[in-house]
Amino acid sequence: MKLKIFAAASLLCLGAAGAAEVAMAQEPQAVRQQMMKDVGRSMGALAAIAKGEKPYDAEVVRVSLTTISQVSKTFPDQFPAGSETGAETEASPKIWENTDDFRAKAAQLGKDVDATLAALPGDQAAVAAAIGPIGKNCGGCHETYRLKK
Amino acid sequence: MKLRSLALAALVVGAAGIGAFAWATAPARSAAESWQGLGEPDLANGERVFSEGGCSSCHAAAGAGEEGRLVLAGGAPLKSPFGTFYPPNISPDPKAGIGGWSLQDFGDAMLRGVGRRGEHLYPAFPYASYARMTPRDVNDLYGYLKTLPASGNVAPPHELPFPFNFRPLLGAWKFLYLNDAPRVVLANSDAKIERGQYLVEGPGHCGECHTPRTLLGGLETDRWLAGAPNPEGGAGRVPNITSGAGGIGGWSASDIASYLETGFTPDYDSVGGAMVAVQKNMARLPAADREAIAAYLKAIPGH
Numbered sequence: 001m002k003l004k005i006f007a008a009a010s011l012l013c014l015g016a017a018g019a020a021e022v023a024m025a026q027e028p029q030a031v032r033q034q035m036m037k038d039v040g041r042s043m044g045a046l047a048a049i050a051k052g053e054k055p056y057d058a059e060v061v062r063v064s065l066t067t068i069s070q071v072s073k074t075f076p077d078q079f080p081a082g083s084e085t086g087a088e089t090e091a092s093p094k095i096w097e098n099t100d101d102f103r104a105k106a107a108q109l110g111k112d113v114d115a116t117l118a119a120l121p122g123d124q125a126a127v128a129a130a131i132g133p134i135g136k137n138c139g140g141c142h143e144t145y146r147l148k149k
Numbered sequence: 150m151k152l153r154s155l156a157l158a159a160l161v162v163g164a165a166g167i168g169a170f171a172w173a174t175a176p177a178r179s180a181a182e183s184w185q186g187l188g189e190p191d192l193a194n195g196e197r198v199f200s201e202g203g204c205s206s207c208h209a210a211a212g213a214g215e216e217g218r219l220v221l222a223g224g225a226p227l228k229s230p231f232g233t234f235y236p237p238n239i240s241p242d243p244k245a246g247i248g249g250w251s252l253q254d255f256g257d258a259m260l261r262g263v264g265r266r267g268e269h270l271y272p273a274f275p276y277a278s279y280a281r282m283t284p285r286d287v288n289d290l291y292g293y294l295k296t297l298p299a300s301g302n303v304a305p306p307h308e309l310p311f312p313f314n315f316r317p318l319l320g321a322w323k324f325l326y327l328n329d330a331p332r333v334v335l336a337n338s339d340a341k342i343e344r345g346q347y348l349v350e351g352p353g354h355c356g357e358c359h360t361p362r363t364l365l366g367g368l369e370t371d372r373w374l375a376g377a378p379n380p381e382g383g384a385g386r387v388p389n390i391t392s393g394a395g396g397i398g399g400w401s402a403s404d405i406a407s408y409l410e411t412g413f414t415p416d417y418d419s420v421g422g423a424m425v426a427v428q429k430n431m432a433r434l435p436a437a438d439r440e441a442i443a444a445y446l447k448a449i450p451g452h
Contacts, residue, residue: 036418040416040417040418040419041417043413043417044416044417047413047417090385092383135411135413135419138412138419138420139419139420139421139425142419142421142422142425143420143421143425143426146421146422147383147384147385147422148385148386148387148388148421148422
């Protein structure tokens with residue numbers, strides 16, 4: 001009986017911890033940080049193919065580009081009022097000052113990625129040719145809108 | 150009465166001391182001979198030095214972008230803890246720019262921080278790094294600058310509070326911080342590392358942002374390239390690029406060279422902030438120069 005209560009209590013604790021983690025994960029700062037990590041991972045997968053470190057794999061190319069495309073469309077919505085600071089955010093205050101330009105930059109990334117998705121690069125050379133223009137969007141936005149900590 | 154004459158004497162001695170110091174640290178021009186015999190500038194090398202130094206990052210108009218980066222009209226504000234600087238027009242316009250300057254005028258600005266009217270220049274213009282440059286590179290760069298479009302723009306005067314608006318004080322700053330000695334002495338150097346050292350410590354002036362500064366605005370050279378607050382203020386930080394804690398010790402030399410070429414870190418984070426313009430310039434250099442910079446960064450002590 002005692003053991004049972006202990007087990008139940010432990011489960012409750014675990015559940016609470018899990019819920020806290022979910023709540024944490026839903027903070028806009030955490031959500032957008034995860035989105036950028038996903039884009040980084042996708043760029044890494046594409047670059048590995050471009051450099052010949054990994055063999056060409058159409059599925060990897062498609063999934064990676066799709067991830068970047070999806071992020072580009074929802075990323076600018078992750079900066080509600082009140083999320084300007086905290087949680088180690090590297091977001092520049094300029095995001096809230098020049099929101100239209102910030103959104104336009106995300107839209108440009110989406111446009112570039114979707115064009116690449118529509119004519120999926122068919123081999124290593126095509127992947128290498130495609131990631132240059134896509135990658136320019138990263139620095140182009142981070143130049144103004146990210147503050148490195 | 151005695152006290153009064155004593156105070157007067159102290160004042161006179163003090164004023165004389167300040168006068169002597171101002172005289173001793175007055176702007177000093179170079180000898181004209183040091184700029185002779187360099188021959189016709191090598192414009193291709195001049196363009197390379199232009200990329201190494203990132204001249205357009207400060208001297209192109211604000212928001213000039215990719216198309217306007219070769220028009221060095223000046224005027225884009227540069228914020229600092231000492232006030233706001235407005236980099237001057239260095240286009241070849243004979244009146245608004247430096248078209249009427251001699252090579253010696255240009256060289257003295259680059260290597261000594263002395264303006265054409267014989268005044269001290271503010272070290273926001275990183276001559277304390279450029280002091281390490283060879284006369285040949287200065288000659289080639291000046292030749293290249295003359296080929297760029299002229300602009301009639303006149304930059305606003307710097308906005309500096311007292312005492313920073315008093316230029317003779319810069320003599321004291323130079324006395325403390327201007328020299329052409331190596332920033333680090335490397336025991337096991339080779340030609341590649343030496344080339345990297347020249348690029349990083351000289352024309353590339355990496356330490357101007359990546360090294361912390363003293364209250365007087367000099368570089369804390371014992372924390373060379375160990376990272377620093379954003380010199381333009383704000384919450385950002387300029388990263389540590391040594392192998393010390395929080396630095397880039399985990400990057401291989403080819404990771405560093407690849408970052409300078411593509412703007413991507415080994416885990417595919419991207420270049421940001423003011424480094425974006427720097428990285429674009431580094432991408433214009435020959436691969437061997439990026440590899441030399443990488444070799445040097447791997448060779449320096451970690452902080």
